[in-house]
Amino acid sequence: MSIPARTWGQLIAVAFFWGGTWVAGRIAVSEVSPLATASWRFLLAAVLLGAILLRTEGVPQWAAQDWLGVSALGLSGIFLYNACFLYGLKFIEAGRGALVVALTPAVIALADWLIFKAAMTARKLTGVLTAMVGCLLVVTRGDIHLLTSGAVGIGEVLILGCVVLWSAYTFIGRRVNRTLSPLAATFGASLTGWAMLTVAALLDGSLFALDRLSVAGITSIAFLGVLGTALSFTWYAAAVRDIGPTRAGMFINLVPVFGVLLGALLLGERLAAATYLGGAVVIAGVLTINWTPRPA
DSSP, rough: OOOOOOHHHHHHHHHHHHHHHHHHHHHHHHTTHHHHHHHHHHHHHHHHHHHHHHHOOSOOOOOHHHHHHHHHHIIIIIIIHHHHHHHHHSSSSSHHHHHHHHTEEEEHHHHHHHOOOOOOOOOHHHHHHHHHHHHHHHHHTTOTOOOOOOTSSSSHHHHHHHHHHHHHHHHHHHHHHTTTTHHHHHHHHHHHHHHHHHHHHHHTTOTOOOOOOHHHHHHHHHHHHHHIIIIIHHHHHHHHHHHHHHHHHHGGHHHHHHHHHHHHHHHHOOHHHHHHHHHHHHHHHHHHHHOOOOOO
């Protein structure tokens, strides 16, 4: 089954916006704490999504199971993911973080096979292993011995956590979308995740510590909330519902491309040659997983 042109366009736009979140996130956490940044981001997203949901679907009438599902989405893809994402950006470059997250489609494909018994061919397994090798090159900047010397830092570990958490969010979302629309599921995830982030930010006293926030910081948080969350999460959830998690997940390999380009353009980042090589290997692995030969 071919991917509809509209879904293609939406997923490419999602990849661009998510590439931009690495730059916006790095700017925001330089001025505001990660928990406060994430809380304000998802407040914006929840308000916008809630208004659209009320207009298109009316007041949600969710069963207890639906609330449990959106809470699981909020915990995995909002609260924990953003804690790893934004704290990780305090330690590593936006471009390199985006290259690590390019591993996500391979992890989704591997989990789909191991946990959900999806079909796995030798070609797909080769792609998964190739992507993992590329990720090691990115994390270690080409020096694999750093893994045994303890030189790989907390930033890399946190960004790898993003890979695991987004894979979990993808599969939970597939289950939740059986009873809720992508819009409703994304709103529920944003609402419950925002509540968790806000409690955490209140407990560490950072929620209203906004005295260093500049116009660039405000713009970055707005970008994160509106384009990087409300719009992108809804389009991604719709794609997972329509074409499946593995095929939708393959577009995530475009995120590092946009992330590296935007990081270089807006932040002046320059990464090591081995890092770029590792990113290329990751993307080659993901393309191998999703390549479908033409019929004879």
